Amino acid sequence: MKATRPAWEEKPTIGGQALKGTSIVVIALLILFPLYTIALTSLSSGETVNRVGGLVIWPGDGVTFSAYEQMFRNPVVLRSLVVSLAVTAVGTVISVVVSILGAYSLSRPGSFGHKSILFSVLLMFVIFPGLIPVYLWVSAIGLRDNYLAIILPMAVSAFNVVVLRAFFMSIPQELFDSARIDGAGEFRVLWQIVTPLSKAVIAVVTLFYAVGYWNNWFNAFLYLDDTSKWPLALVLRTYVVESAPLPQASGLQDAPPTLAVKMAIVMVAIIPALIIYPFVQKHFKKGVIIGAVKG
Amino acid sequence: MTAVSTKASPVEQAGDAPRRTVKPKAHWRERLRRDWPLLLMAAPMMILVWGFWWIPSLGNVIAFQDYKPFTGGIFGSRLVGFTHFQMLFADAEFTRAMVNTLSITAFQLVFYFPVPIALALLMHSLVSERLRSMLQSVVYLPYFFSWVLVVAIFQQMLGGAGLLSQVLRANGFEAVDWMTDPDTFILLVTSQAIWKEAGFGAIIFLAALAAIDPNQYEAAAVDGAGRWRRLWHITLPGIRPVIVLLLILRLGDALNVGFEQFFLQRSAVGSQASEVFDTFVYYSGIRTGDFDYGAAAGLFKGVVGLVLILAANRFAHLLGEQGVYSK
Numbered sequence: 001m002k003a004t005r006p007a008w009e010e011k012p013t014i015g016g017q018a019l020k021g022t023s024i025v026v027i028a029l030l031i032l033f034p035l036y037t038i039a040l041t042s043l044s045s046g047e048t049v050n051r052v053g054g055l056v057i058w059p060g061d062g063v064t065f066s067a068y069e070q071m072f073r074n075p076v077v078l079r080s081l082v083v084s085l086a087v088t089a090v091g092t093v094i095s096v097v098v099s100i101l102g103a104y105s106l107s108r109p110g111s112f113g114h115k116s117i118l119f120s121v122l123l124m125f126v127i128f129p130g131l132i133p134v135y136l137w138v139s140a141i142g143l144r145d146n147y148l149a150i151i152l153p154m155a156v157s158a159f160n161v162v163v164l165r166a167f168f169m170s171i172p173q174e175l176f177d178s179a180r181i182d183g184a185g186e187f188r189v190l191w192q193i194v195t196p197l198s199k200a201v202i203a204v205v206t207l208f209y210a211v212g213y214w215n216n217w218f219n220a221f222l223y224l225d226d227t228s229k230w231p232l233a234l235v236l237r238t239y240v241v242e243s244a245p246l247p248q249a250s251g252l253q254d255a256p257p258t259l260a261v262k263m264a265i266v267m268v269a270i271i272p273a274l275i276i277y278p279f280v281q282k283h284f285k286k287g288v289i290i291g292a293v294k295g
Numbered sequence: 296m297t298a299v300s301t302k303a304s305p306v307e308q309a310g311d312a313p314r315r316t317v318k319p320k321a322h323w324r325e326r327l328r329r330d331w332p333l334l335l336m337a338a339p340m341m342i343l344v345w346g347f348w349w350i351p352s353l354g355n356v357i358a359f360q361d362y363k364p365f366t367g368g369i370f371g372s373r374l375v376g377f378t379h380f381q382m383l384f385a386d387a388e389f390t391r392a393m394v395n396t397l398s399i400t401a402f403q404l405v406f407y408f409p410v411p412i413a414l415a416l417l418m419h420s421l422v423s424e425r426l427r428s429m430l431q432s433v434v435y436l437p438y439f440f441s442w443v444l445v446v447a448i449f450q451q452m453l454g455g456a457g458l459l460s461q462v463l464r465a466n467g468f469e470a471v472d473w474m475t476d477p478d479t480f481i482l483l484v485t486s487q488a489i490w491k492e493a494g495f496g497a498i499i500f501l502a503a504l505a506a507i508d509p510n511q512y513e514a515a516a517v518d519g520a521g522r523w524r525r526l527w528h529i530t531l532p533g534i535r536p537v538i539v540l541l542l543i544l545r546l547g548d549a550l551n552v553g554f555e556q557f558f559l560q561r562s563a564v565g566s567q568a569s570e571v572f573d574t575f576v577y578y579s580g581i582r583t584g585d586f587d588y589g590a591a592a593g594l595f596k597g598v599v600g601l602v603l604i605l606a607a608n609r610f611a612h613l614l615g616e617q618g619v620y621s622k
Contacts, residue, residue, distance in 0.1 A: 009512075112327050133590060156343045240447045262447075
């Protein structure tokens with residue numbers, strides 16, 4: 001699908017072309033170069049990193065997975081990776097299921113209690129409970145040191161619910177009517193008609209939720225005193241951003257990790273996004289979110 | 296990105312189509328019998344929304360209490376009226392957090408806000424579908440990285456032990472450390488925000504650009520309008536509603552500059568430059584244990600923020616724009 005320039009449009013000037021080309025290259029490099037050098041450093045041996053005196057820019061010293069081996073031998077990192085994967089998986093399933101059900105219910109104006117339910121969701125865009133009341137509440141209901149504390153407070157995003165609802169409401173009414181005439185109940189309509197038609201928007205919402213759980217460290221920082229329950233994002237913050245050894249329950253402290261290991265942790269934190277992203281990003285270009293944003 | 300809409304069902308919306316005769320509203324008991332599956336579907340969402348949003352919101356009363364977490368609790372603590380708020384306005388650190396927040400908002404309005412628009416114009420102008428698609432994939436990507444990652448990446452690039460210093464030192468120059476310099480902090484956080492979010496922010500402008508009728512361009516070109524005149528007279532007016540909408544949203548959100556980005560870098564640059572509203576709430580409330588004082592700061596921010604959003608929206612309506620929600 002090669003697009004061509006319309007007949008009426010003048011040919012671009014050489015200067016303009018050059019400027020555009022340069023900006024594209026610069027923008028792409030600004031984003032990709034840091035990722036490249038971090039990836040390369042994580043794949044370099046300790047000697048290479050020492051000789052270069054920091055991040056490795058030039059390949060040619062060979063690739064080794066020793067930093068990754070070292071990282072996975074560290075029980076703290078390994079455990080936090082498992083925690084992150086589990087929390088992300090469980091949290092995303094809860095969030096997506098709850099949001100689809102809720103959004104479907106909200107896509108039916110005139111039903112019992114519709115207005116008040118919609119209102120209590122839409123108001124979340126402008127009124128926030130605030131950090132401290134939520135902190136005290138989550139602690140008070142006994143979720144400290146419980147994995148639920150890093151799932152439930154962020155399980156429903158009003159934005160995602162509104163995105164789903166807007167899409168559900170754009171489905172032609174006739175489909176619902178005919179299904180109902182055929183005797184299908186609400187759950188059946190949702191499962192057999194609405195969800196298959198909404199795969200793209202559900203994929204996008206799933207990505208948003210999954211990324212939210214994977215990246216979240218602050219709830220864990222607030223509510224999980226036991227460092228053995230920490231997710232990868234919080235380990236990343238401690239090891240890489242703070243450059244501090246992880247506090248151990250036993251009181252023992254391990255040495256701060258080397259640069260290559262740090263970069264390996266960064267890579268592990270990035271990789272899931274890099275894997276899932278290509279499958280979902282095409283929907284952004286098709287404007288799945290825009291429909292909802294325009295309301 | 297808020298998108299509040301109370302749009303009615305497609306049936307009620309259809310203008311010319313014969314309006315479906317509205318059934319006389321059934322008795323609530325009958326509607327309940329008909330709609331209970333919908334209520335059942337909404338129930339898990341409502342439990343979470345009330346359980347982790349609206350019920351904790353009530354906890355803001357402690358802003359008006361001499362809150363004793365252990366001996367009094369929320370029901371047994373003494374009310375002290377607006378004492379905490381009076382203390383806040385006399386607190387130099389609170390003033391500094393407010394000044395920092397507003398300066399960062401103002402700075403980013405000038406230096407961040409136009410970037411997604413420019414990016415969208417650049418991407419929209421690319422004739423090659425392949426190239427555009429590749430560029431889009433690249434610029435959207437950092438949006439999905441956490442602030443921890445972004446700060447870590449910037450540290451590795453611009454920090455004292457980072458790549459830039461490494462290169463400078465190898466060439467006999469003095470190393471720089473932008474990660475710990477309070478004077479350039481506002482530049483640093485703005486570049487981080489651009490790196491992470493400007494690409495994704497271009498999506499909405501790209502959609503607006505794609506919605507402009509291409510015939511307009513053709514007609515203008517036939518009439519002899521060059522590319523700059525077409526940009527000025529067709530493209531920019533075409534995306535003006537979106538620009539105004541986002542500008543208003545940003546103004547309504549002036550007190551929100553983000554929390555994590557500042558919290559993560561606070562120890563490196565010091566609170567002088569990096570204290571913003573949200574970090575103030577955390578440090579004054581949770582870190583020091585003055586929950587009532589921190590809650591007062593948070594409540595102040597929430598109320599002023601709400602007023603700002605409503606005012607910005609009213610302003611949008613006055614300008615004849617749609618605003619965030621319809622009237």
